[in-house]
Amino acid sequence: NVVMEKIIGRKSLQLRNKQQEWQESPDGQKMNEFRRSLPAYKERDALLKVISENQVVIVSGETGCGKTTQLPQYILESEIEAARGAACSIICTQPRRISAMAVSERVAAERGEKLGESVGYKVRLEGIKGRDTRLLFCTTGVLLRRLLVDRSLNGVTHVIVDEIHERGMNEDFLLIVLRDLLPRRPELRLILMSATLNAELFSSYFGGAPTLHIPGFTYPVRAHFLEDILEITGYRLTPYNQIDDYGQDKVWKMQKQTQAFRKRKSQIASAVEDALEAANFRGYRLRTQESLSCWNPDSIGFNLIEHVLCHIVKKERPGAVLVFMTGWDDINSLKDQLASHPILGDSSKVLLLACHGSMASSEQRLIFDKPEDGVRKIVLATNMAETSITINDVVFVVDCGKAKETSYDALNNTPCLIPSWISKAAARQRRGRAGRVQPGECYHLYPRCVYDAFADYQPPELLRTPLQSLCLQIKSLQLGSISEFLSRALQPPEPLSVQNAVEYLKVIGALDENENLTVLGRHLSILPVEPKLGKMLILGAIFNCLGPVMTVVAGLSVRDPFLMPFDKKDLAESAKAQFSARDYSDHLALVRAYDGWKDAERQQSGYEYCWQNFLSAQTMKAIDSLRKQFFCLLKDTGLIDLKTEDCNMWSHDEHLIRAVICAGLFPGICSVVNKEKSIALKTMEDGQVLLYSNSVNAGVPKIPYPWLVFNEKVKVNSVFLRDSTGVSDSVLLLFGGNLSRGGLDGHLKMLGGYLEFFMKPALGNTYLSLRRELEELIQK
Numbered sequence: 001n002v003v004m005e006k007i008i009g010r011k012s013l014q015l016r017n018k019q020q021e022w023q024e025s026p027d028g029q030k031m032n033e034f035r036r037s038l039p040a041y042k043e044r045d046a047l048l049k050v051i052s053e054n055q056v057v058i059v060s061g062e063t064g065c066g067k068t069t070q071l072p073q074y075i076l077e078s079e080i081e082a083a084r085g086a087a088c089s090i091i092c093t094q095p096r097r098i099s100a101m102a103v104s105e106r107v108a109a110e111r112g113e114k115l116g117e118s119v120g121y122k123v124r125l126e127g128i129k130g131r132d133t134r135l136l137f138c139t140t141g142v143l144l145r146r147l148l149v150d151r152s153l154n155g156v157t158h159v160i161v162d163e164i165h166e167r168g169m170n171e172d173f174l175l176i177v178l179r180d181l182l183p184r185r186p187e188l189r190l191i192l193m194s195a196t197l198n199a200e201l202f203s204s205y206f207g208g209a210p211t212l213h214i215p216g217f218t219y220p221v222r223a224h225f226l227e228d229i230l231e232i233t234g235y236r237l238t239p240y241n242q243i244d245d246y247g248q249d250k251v252w253k254m255q256k257q258t259q260a261f262r263k264r265k266s267q268i269a270s271a272v273e274d275a276l277e278a279a280n281f282r283g284y285r286l287r288t289q290e291s292l293s294c295w296n297p298d299s300i301g302f303n304l305i306e307h308v309l310c311h312i313v314k315k316e317r318p319g320a321v322l323v324f325m326t327g328w329d330d331i332n333s334l335k336d337q338l339a340s341h342p343i344l345g346d347s348s349k350v351l352l353l354a355c356h357g358s359m360a361s362s363e364q365r366l367i368f369d370k371p372e373d374g375v376r377k378i379v380l381a382t383n384m385a386e387t388s389i390t391i392n393d394v395v396f397v398v399d400c401g402k403a404k405e406t407s408y409d410a411l412n413n414t415p416c417l418i419p420s421w422i423s424k425a426a427a428r429q430r431r432g433r434a435g436r437v438q439p440g441e442c443y444h445l446y447p448r449c450v451y452d453a454f455a456d457y458q459p460p461e462l463l464r465t466p467l468q469s470l471c472l473q474i475k476s477l478q479l480g481s482i483s484e485f486l487s488r489a490l491q492p493p494e495p496l497s498v499q500n501a502v503e504y505l506k507v508i509g510a511l512d513e514n515e516n517l518t519v520l521g522r523h524l525s526i527l528p529v530e531p532k533l534g535k536m537l538i539l540g541a542i543f544n545c546l547g548p549v550m551t552v553v554a555g556l557s558v559r560d561p562f563l564m565p566f567d568k569k570d571l572a573e574s575a576k577a578q579f580s581a582r583d584y585s586d587h588l589a590l591v592r593a594y595d596g597w598k599d600a601e602r603q604q605s606g607y608e609y610c611w612q613n614f615l616s617a618q619t620m621k622a623i624d625s626l627r628k629q630f631f632c633l634l635k636d637t638g639l640i641d642l643k644t645e646d647c648n649m650w651s652h653d654e655h656l657i658r659a660v661i662c663a664g665l666f667p668g669i670c671s672v673v674n675k676e677k678s679i680a681l682k683t684m685e686d687g688q689v690l691l692y693s694n695s696v697n698a699g700v701p702k703i704p705y706p707w708l709v710f711n712e713k714v715k716v717n718s719v720f721l722r723d724s725t726g727v728s729d730s731v732l733l734l735f736g737g738n739l740s741r742g743g744l745d746g747h748l749k750m751l752g753g754y755l756e757f758f759m760k761p762a763l764g765n766t767y768l769s770l771r772r773e774l775e776e777l778i779q780k
């Protein structure tokens with residue numbers, strides 16, 4: 001111990017010398033000058049003091065004030081100055097991998113170091129971290145996985161949880177775990193960082209922990225709501241008596257009849273009309289699309305946006321424009337529309353850019369660059385630009401007031417992705433983005449009364465997503481009863497959502513009837529994928545068809561590598577169809593595409609291959625590296641025979657792979673009824689469902705399988721299946737469900753329930769004979 005202390009002492013002194021050297025160097029001084037200009041610097045001493053005196057501290061401040069890059073650094077620097085550098089270990093979590101990587105790089109640069117010295121990062125598939133790394137930026141998921149093996153976070157001195165205002169599921173979960181841990185680790189420090197001001201909520205959750213606010217330096221931003229915008233820009237309104245001339249209006253009237261439409265409208269519609277009346281637009285009204293967009297989160301008034309942008313370009317002072325849209329689709333359509341506009345489409349005057357989570361990082365960089373003089377930068381973005389990305393030169397913000405949010409319909413056990421109104425907090429955040437460098441203007445494309453009807457904050461993710469992975473984690477961390485544990489959350493989820501998740505885990509065999517983790521469950525909790533995909537991997541290993549199964553699982557847990565560009569949709573769809581060779585499976589198509597890419601890659605022509613076949617090379621590489629990681633993890637479970645050929649002995653057997661896919665994706669299953677001119681698909685929970693048009697099973701005249709298994713269904717207006725694979729009756733009978741649940745009888749009873757539900761009497765015979773065979777087999 002004495003020796004250890006000596007080593008730590010010596011290392012700490014080295015760290016201190018190195019830090020001093022950098023701070024005295026010319027580059028270091030320049031960097032420090034910048035760092036001192038950030039608002040957080042004024043609070044440095046106060047921050048360090050309150051942290052040393054309290055176990056839990058909440059820090060809030062405007063985006064860009066220096067929370068993420070500075071605060072962890074202040075702690076590190078002060079520990080190093082106090083010659084405790086080698087004894088401290090600071091972990092700072094980020095909700096997104098991209099920010100963990102970018103921030104660590106920035107902090108290392110600010111310290112005049114390379115990544116992996118005192119600063120490092122760790123995200124799911126990669127990380128740079130050295131033996132002397134004292135400040136680690138990681139995703140929240142990575143810290144949760146560390147808690148699996150190291151329940152009291154031994155050796156960690158500070159945990160910083162960033163962006164808690166987003167109320168992500170992992171962050172809310174982590175807070176329950178950490179709150180329980182604090183009494184057992186009195187010297188551990190916990191710092192929560194948040195952009196907007198709901199700090200009181202967190203403070204009371206941690207028994208009245210002190211909060212410290214960093215005053216920002218943003219300039220005032222003037223908010224214009226629709227009433228004002230119509231005046232300022234002179235948007236052309238339509239007289240009431242001409243309304244019927246618009247074909248669109250007829251559609252609107254028809255839509256008006258449907259019940260859902262009426263319900264949504266009733267919430268705010270009359271208020272909108274009143275507001276326009278009150279704003280003195282007597283006898284006139286908005287054109288349909290624009291009016292619709294004021295109270296219907298599904299539609300966006302492109303013409304109004306175009307009009308506002310035109311107004312800014314022609315009449316307003318210089319400065320970049322940031323337009324908040326809901327997703328890739330409408331960003332693309334708007335970009336197309338603007339590109340053909342005489343002023344906005346003129347590239348000598350306007351630089352039109354899109355900003356979206358799945359775009360390449362080289363493309364993202366363009367967003368931060370300053371355009372040439374006289375050129376106006378217009379960035380069309382999703383809500384990603386609210387907090388995670390800061391574009392410094394923005395002076396004008398255009399806010400459509402909507403965002404595509406995931407939600408979860410617990411009654412039907414279906415995740416949904418539907419555009420909805422944002423919260424007041426999000427609208428304020430969007431507005432604030434205009435005041436970074438000078439006073440700004442924000443155009444909210446909805447009346448003030450609509451804003452007034454917004455919720456204060458968006459509901460936390462824990463209340464709007466399926467909870468299966470989370471429940472599995474609770475069990476594997478041995479945190480006791482799932483529902484009891486979750487009742488201690490900041491805002492506990494609905495009991496029905498918890499019940500659905502537990503039932504699901506029982507169906508797939510991860511939990512037994514008493515909610516205890518099974519052996520399968522324990523394996524699943526180690527694999528960094530959803531439980532059902534983990535199960536598929538394990539079966540792939542057991543049945544020696546691991547290669548293709550790893551490809552399927554990697555593809556499903558990264559993203560779809562098949563690109564579907566708007567303007568070349570038909571070409572792209574037929575390129576994908578080539579991979580399916582009439583086997584009615586998106587998953588097998590992916591396997592073929594990957595194998596083809598791998599061959600091409602060996603001959604250095606991976607890129608050409610991707611280009612020709614509408615595949616994303618980046619995604620292919622991600623799939624490749626995930627596969628490698630799966631292989632290592634599965635090797636550790638002892639399920640893989642080390643002779644690699646063995647685990648691929650049956651990889652050519654398409655029937656077996658189909659069966660393993662079915663075993664993994666069950667109960668994600670729908671029945672297929674081929675009708676004369678169409679195909680009817682039904683799931684037990686939703687009734688009629690549809691296929692996304694880029695599935696190989698969409699638009700085929702006939703599907704020669706009675707069932708489709710799928711990984712993902714999403715409720716948009718109808719329920720859509722993203723991906724699917726056809727399976728036969730016998731495969732479903734043998735591989736669907738979980739033989740260990742209630743024994744063979746229980747298994748057959750459950751499947752029997754499915755068969756009855758879908759009214760397939762002809763299946764009775766297959767069912768009975770299989771049942772007999774199975775019983776005999778089990779008796780042997």
Ligand code: ADP
Binds near residue numbers: 070102
């Ligand atoms: P917060 O977490 O409070 O939103 P950050 O610590 O992320 O703020 O950023 C503080 C400031 O540091 C930003 O306003 C920006 O000017 C600067 N900054 C952050 N990241 C980078 C980077 N990668 N390159 C240059 N400047 C950066």
Ligand code: MG
Binds near residue numbers: 064068069
């Ligand atoms: Mg931050």
